[in-house]
Amino acid sequence: MKLFKHRPTEGYQTKTSIINRRKAILTTAKYTFFGLIGLRLLWLQVFQGNKYSILSDRNRFKEWKIAAERGLILDRFNNKIAENRQLYRIALIKGDVTDLDFVLTTLNKFLRLDNEIIEKTKTDFTKLRKFQPYVINKNLTWSEFSKINSNLFILNGVQPFISMERHYNYPYEFAHVLGYVGVPNENDLQNQKDDLFRTPGIKIGKLGIEKILNRELIGTPGFTRFEVNAAGRAVRTVEFIDGVSGNALKTSLDLELQKLTYQKLGRYAGSAIAMDIKTGEVLACVSTPSFDTNKFAFGITQPEFNELLKNERKPLINKFLSGQYSPGSVVKPIIALAALENKIVDQDYTHFCSGKIELYGQEFYCWKDGGHGRINLKDAIKKSCDIYFYEVARLLGVDRLAETIRKFNFGQTTLKDFDEEKKGLVPDTKWKKNVLGKPWLLGETLITGIGQGYILATPMQICKSIAEFANGGYAVNPTFYLDEKSKLSRMDFDAENIKIINEALVAATNEPGGTSYGSRLSGKLRFAGKTGTSQVTKLTIKDREDNANPNSREYKYRDHSLFAGFGPVEEPKYAVAVVAEHAGPGSRVAAPIASSMFDFLFKKRISNA
């Protein structure tokens, strides 16, 4: 067996030629494969180059939006009612924080954090993605802020920063009309088409004007474009683009009047509105008791929020839009107008009031024991005689009554955008049949005539209706803004009839015997108006006997005190509506509040002008 040759020179030629031939074939294979790689590169880099460039940039750049400064909110005289303040805060950057417990205990030494905040930070922190900042929910003072800054070298991953945050200068006074801002929740994010609300640190309007005009106020966020690495850490800042702060919003509100109104409503739960009778501009609208919107802007604590929810005087409810009340006697001008328009009565029509009547097997009382005697339309309004209006309502019938009441927008919203606004209720036979499934009772017509029973109205509707009387029968659209031109359009009422009622309203305040005579203004400028005392429950005989002392009843069964008026009498300019819940007779509580509002308007806004 000679497998191996002793000298490799033997058979040298043949082996070499075989090797050379095989090499040549191999070289061809190499050429082919290199060509293939070349083509592949051509495909990737030329034909798909653009696609991959985009993908590369998408990898590389991340944008961090920065919320713009929110627009200021001004009153009609350019006083700032909502502005922004510099706040000193700290953020923890996940991934940079090496030891969260250590960082928190160290921060605690400087800041004295609440346990609640520490626990919340710990739980929230675990949910974060890497390199996401977490803002600790505490505002630092300047000295705390500088202390943290000078100790940053031991605080890995702590990032102090200054931010502009919403501040309400009059948090209680304007709480319900301005609303407040807050961090968007899941719901807000889902209802949003673009990703504006996903801007880190952004606050959005949650209620009131802040919510309605959120888009105008929020501005355009700026952004920083970072180059990030695969782990998501920002490597360098590529560009920085400033945001555009939101537009300043000038409202129709009058800061001084708002403050005065809030103060006058004082301890009562209720609301008061002042409105320009020609433009519908709302000068003041207060709902009490109120709450601190600044607390809401920073995330109110659960116990504090629960406290507000539990309060039986409902501080969170916007009473001038969502409070629905039996209007009581403040509806009488409308009832009277309905009667005049339908020519059921004229201004000389008289009726005898004996203090009570018996109809359909029921007894109906006038508020005045012993009655008003024979009384005409003007005096019936002036003295708010219930018996007269029972009769008028009986003659009219509820459907004709309802028709006129509806013309004043009762049963409909007065504003476009306030989700919380309630419609109130104007009952008629059809409504009762459809909704309650019962036939209308005639007795119900009578009490509708004095604003009791099913009828419900919001203070805004009441104010709007009295403004429409005051301007001589032109429709008014309430607004909180100055730039909206509201066109006056005639309502289809006889101007003469409106005039008759207005004269009666003037008498009610300025002539002895009028229901709000006690609250009249003695100066040159006077106001006119109608009181209302709306019963919350049907009164028993015993209640009537105790009427002298309304406080004898449990709070929630006490009467609401209402007033709706306008002024000055000679040349009406303003309308005011006041509702004080469970406060007793309208003449005793609501009328004096309205009186002081008119007093302010006449002295500060008309005399000066």
Next chain:
Amino acid sequence: MRETVKISKIFLLIEKFQKLDRSLIYMILVLGLISILSLYSIDKGQGTIYLKHLVRFIFAFLILIIVAFTHVNFWYRYAYHFYFLILFLLVVLKFVGVTAKGAQRWLDFGFFHVQPSEVAKLAIILVLAKFYNLVKVENTNKIFSLLVAAILILIPFLLVLRQPDLGTAVLILGAALGTLWIVGLNRKIFISGFIIVILCLPFIFAGMKPYQKQRVINFFDKERDPLGANYQVIQSKIGIGSGGIFGKGYLRGSQSSLDFVPENHTDFVFSHFAEEFGLIGSLLLLWLFFSIIKRVTLIGDQSKNNFSKIFCYAFAFNFFLYIAINLGMVTGLLPVVGVPLPILSYGGTAMLTNMIGFGIVLSSKLYNEDFI
């Protein structure tokens, strides 16, 4: 007399220096330069990887020169010794190897780590070149010589496969098959072997480690799992593709620098190069690689002994195999197996192995008139 001997030795050295294949050396130096610049660019001048690589390159280049001046006969004589030394190291590795990424690949020599499997590629070429230099041409396809060759190949192949290191094992097998092809093994054997492999594929697949299976599955389903197993290739393709025709420019590549491409210093180094220098740069690099292969083949052509010829061709093929598999892998043409790009990729042993290989090639050129 002594003086003249000394002088003639010096003249001999000068003569040898003149005979040294300078164009191959220049091309290797250019490749080394590209490598260091790329590694510098990946880290944007941060870190020490490019410096380490520079030191290794200089060290390996010195070895190359030493090997080049060593007579090719030395490698012929000690080819079997070398082969068994590597086998010994591969066995030792089983017991004292450093484990990294789930595989025992490195031997720790204190100040440096050696990856015997990389050196095994060279050993298998050397041993086969010597063996087939000895085997008579008519006995090449005899069963006995086939058996010997099979044993020579399979022992290191299986040892490396068990580490497990599929990439290197495939390269060892590839280099060996290339050598067998060059020495004139019957085509029928290749064809029947190929058919057998195809038939055995399901069993090979079944015997794979889970991550190896995953890679194969991912290769056939590119859109699968973009953040997981296919992430590397997708990011590498983004890097290459975003380079466009002219590239983003030196130090302007982002994909590797920002760590989107994994293994950016080693297996996927080409991705960064292509991103910064575009199609033009990539094709030039491809051309450089090809020129080196052509040069090595040419040296084989010029050599008058079969050992040198077989070695040069086999080494050129092995070098080609590295490039082909690596570029195929980073451009998404082939599944991901851990194969570095020769000289360009960061890694000491592979660099050293390649440089020793080039040294032997240069030595073949230097002594191409000599018979063994």
